Amino acid sequence: MHKPLLTTDFLDRARRHYGDREAVVATTEERYTYDELGERVDRLSAALQERGIGKGDRVAVLDPNTHYHLEAAYAIMQLGAIHTPLNYRLVPDDFEYVLNDAGVTAVIADHEHAGKIEPIRDSVPTELYVSNDAGATEGDWEDFETLIDRNGEYDRPEMSEDEVITINYTSGTTGDPKGVCRTHRGETIHAYLVSVHQEVRDDDVYLWTLPMFHVNGWGHIYAVTGMGAKHVCTRGIDAEWILETVREEGVSYLCAAPTVLNMLIERYEETGEDTRGTNPVRAATAGAAPPEATIRTIEDEFGWHLKHVYGATETGPLITTSDAGRLLPEGTERFSIKKRQGLGYLGTDVRVVDEDGADVPRDEGTIGEIVVRGNQVMDGYWEKPEATEEAFSERIEGYYHTGDLAVVDEHGMVSIQDRKKDIIISGGENISSIELEDTLFEHPEVADAAVIPAPSEKWGETPKAFVVPANGDPENPGTSAEAIAEFTRERLAGYKAVHEVEFVEELPTTATGKIQKFELRQKEWDEEDRMVGEG
Structure with missing residues (x-):
C-alpha cells in the first residue's frame, strides 16, 4: 500500500493525538496547546488563500525562532505553497537577490527584521507583506494577528510527495546563494531519521537555539511537532537565559553550534549554576567540530549527552552521527571519537571517494571527498539545472558531492580533514572566502588577498585575511588591520566580516600562480589537533 508522505502530516498527527497538550511556549509569554496552535495555523492558511496564495507560490518567512515562524511554515504548506525561510542575519542586497530568484509572492517577517526588506520593496516581485507587529514596523505592513482574526476555513489542495514544499537558500559559498529544493518526501524521511537518531519523544521539551531558517531547523519543525513534543521558542541566544530556561521548563533536548556550547561553558564556569531541570538533557552540535575539552x-560537568552530527543544506541536512555507543571506547578516549562526523544515518549511503570515484581505504589516512546518496538529499537547486547536474556528478554519478575532504576509520566513521571548497563555518554559519576576497579587492590599499578559516575558541573558526598591501610594504601598509576589517563589515552581513588581518609581502602560489591556501591554513592550524573543520 502506498501512502503519500506529506509535511502536513506532522501537525495533523499532533492535533489528532495531542490536541490538549502544550505545544508551544511562546516568546510573547503565551502558551498554546496543539489544538490552539492548529487553529491559528488554519486561520493563517485561510487568510493567505483569500489573498490569492495558492499551490506552488513561494512565501518567505523572515523570523527568529518564534511561534509565528512555526505557524507560518505550516500555514504555507497546508496550501501546497512553498515555505521559503530567510536567514535574518543577511543584508538587504541578499534579500533582494533571494526574493527575485525565488519569485516570492509574500513575506511574513518579524518586526525586528522587517526593516531590511523595506529598502528593496520596489525591486522585488513580492505583493503581500505581513509583520508580527505592524505597529512597530516601518512601512506598509499588515499585522499578523489582525490578518488571522477570522475563521479558519480553507481548501487544502491535493498534494504529491514529489512536489517541492520548501526552498532553503545556501549561504552563497561559491557565488550567489542557491535555492535548495526539498520535497514533501525528502523532508518527511529526513524528519523520520531525525526522530530516530536524535531520539525525539513525545515527552521531549525542545529548546529552539538552532535557527528555524537553517534547513527548517534541521527538520525539527517536523520531528518535534509530529511526535507531539513541546517547542520552547526563542528570539536569540543568551547563555544566562538558556540555562535558566533549561531548568525552569525542564528542557530535555536542544541543538547548539560549538560557539553556543562555549558560551554556555563560560557562563557555567562563572556561576557554577545548575545545568539541568527535571529532565536529562541531550544536545546536538554540528559545524566545525567542538574541541575534546568542550x-x-x-558531558562530564553539565551532565548532558552530546550528539555530534554532520550534513549540509543540500543533504537534508543531517546524514551522519558520531553518537554510536557500541563503537565508543570507555572513559575519556570516547571524546576523540565523538569529535568525528561519524556514521551514516539509516538508509543513507555516505562514502569517501578519490578522484576516480573509488572508495578510499578505511585506514584513517587516505583523504577523499564525502559524497552521499539518500532519500533526504535535495531534489535539486531552484531553476539551476547545470549547478544541480554538477553537484551530483563530479566524481561519481548520482551522489551529492559535499566538497568536504575526509578520512575513514575501520568502522566507516568519517572524519573531515579539510574542505575542497573554500568554506568557513563560523558559529554554524557558512561564509564564502571568495565573497570576502572580492570585497577586499575593492579596497584601494589591497593588491592581493587570501581568506582562510582561523581557529577561534568562541566561534570554532573565523575569517582571517592575508593581505598584500598596494604599496608592497607589510610593515607600513598604508592602512590598518582594523580599517580592513571595518571595510568588510560595512559591505557584508556582520558574521561574514574579517576578524583578523595579517599583512604579508606575498602569498604562496603554485608555478601557475594559483594561491596555495593549504599552506596558509596549515600555518594557522599548526598547533590544533585537527585541520580545518575539526575544531
Whole structure:
C-alpha cells in the first residue's frame, strides 16, 4: 500500500493525538496547546488563500525562532505553497537577490527584521507583506494577528510527495546563494531519521537555539511537532537565559553550534549554576567540530549527552552521527571519537571517494571527498539545472558531492580533514572566502588577498585575511588591520566580516600562480589537533 508522505502530516498527527497538550511556549509569554496552535495555523492558511496564495507560490518567512515562524511554515504548506525561510542575519542586497530568484509572492517577517526588506520593496516581485507587529514596523505592513482574526476555513489542495514544499537558500559559498529544493518526501524521511537518531519523544521539551531558517531547523519543525513534543521558542541566544530556561521548563533536548556550547561553558564556569531541570538533557552540535575539552565539559560537568552530527543544506541536512555507543571506547578516549562526523544515518549511503570515484581505504589516512546518496538529499537547486547536474556528478554519478575532504576509520566513521571548497563555518554559519576576497579587492590599499578559516575558541573558526598591501610594504601598509576589517563589515552581513588581518609581502602560489591556501591554513592550524573543520 502506498501512502503519500506529506509535511502536513506532522501537525495533523499532533492535533489528532495531542490536541490538549502544550505545544508551544511562546516568546510573547503565551502558551498554546496543539489544538490552539492548529487553529491559528488554519486561520493563517485561510487568510493567505483569500489573498490569492495558492499551490506552488513561494512565501518567505523572515523570523527568529518564534511561534509565528512555526505557524507560518505550516500555514504555507497546508496550501501546497512553498515555505521559503530567510536567514535574518543577511543584508538587504541578499534579500533582494533571494526574493527575485525565488519569485516570492509574500513575506511574513518579524518586526525586528522587517526593516531590511523595506529598502528593496520596489525591486522585488513580492505583493503581500505581513509583520508580527505592524505597529512597530516601518512601512506598509499588515499585522499578523489582525490578518488571522477570522475563521479558519480553507481548501487544502491535493498534494504529491514529489512536489517541492520548501526552498532553503545556501549561504552563497561559491557565488550567489542557491535555492535548495526539498520535497514533501525528502523532508518527511529526513524528519523520520531525525526522530530516530536524535531520539525525539513525545515527552521531549525542545529548546529552539538552532535557527528555524537553517534547513527548517534541521527538520525539527517536523520531528518535534509530529511526535507531539513541546517547542520552547526563542528570539536569540543568551547563555544566562538558556540555562535558566533549561531548568525552569525542564528542557530535555536542544541543538547548539560549538560557539553556543562555549558560551554556555563560560557562563557555567562563572556561576557554577545548575545545568539541568527535571529532565536529562541531550544536545546536538554540528559545524566545525567542538574541541575534546568542550565535549568533556558538556558531558562530564553539565551532565548532558552530546550528539555530534554532520550534513549540509543540500543533504537534508543531517546524514551522519558520531553518537554510536557500541563503537565508543570507555572513559575519556570516547571524546576523540565523538569529535568525528561519524556514521551514516539509516538508509543513507555516505562514502569517501578519490578522484576516480573509488572508495578510499578505511585506514584513517587516505583523504577523499564525502559524497552521499539518500532519500533526504535535495531534489535539486531552484531553476539551476547545470549547478544541480554538477553537484551530483563530479566524481561519481548520482551522489551529492559535499566538497568536504575526509578520512575513514575501520568502522566507516568519517572524519573531515579539510574542505575542497573554500568554506568557513563560523558559529554554524557558512561564509564564502571568495565573497570576502572580492570585497577586499575593492579596497584601494589591497593588491592581493587570501581568506582562510582561523581557529577561534568562541566561534570554532573565523575569517582571517592575508593581505598584500598596494604599496608592497607589510610593515607600513598604508592602512590598518582594523580599517580592513571595518571595510568588510560595512559591505557584508556582520558574521561574514574579517576578524583578523595579517599583512604579508606575498602569498604562496603554485608555478601557475594559483594561491596555495593549504599552506596558509596549515600555518594557522599548526598547533590544533585537527585541520580545518575539526575544531
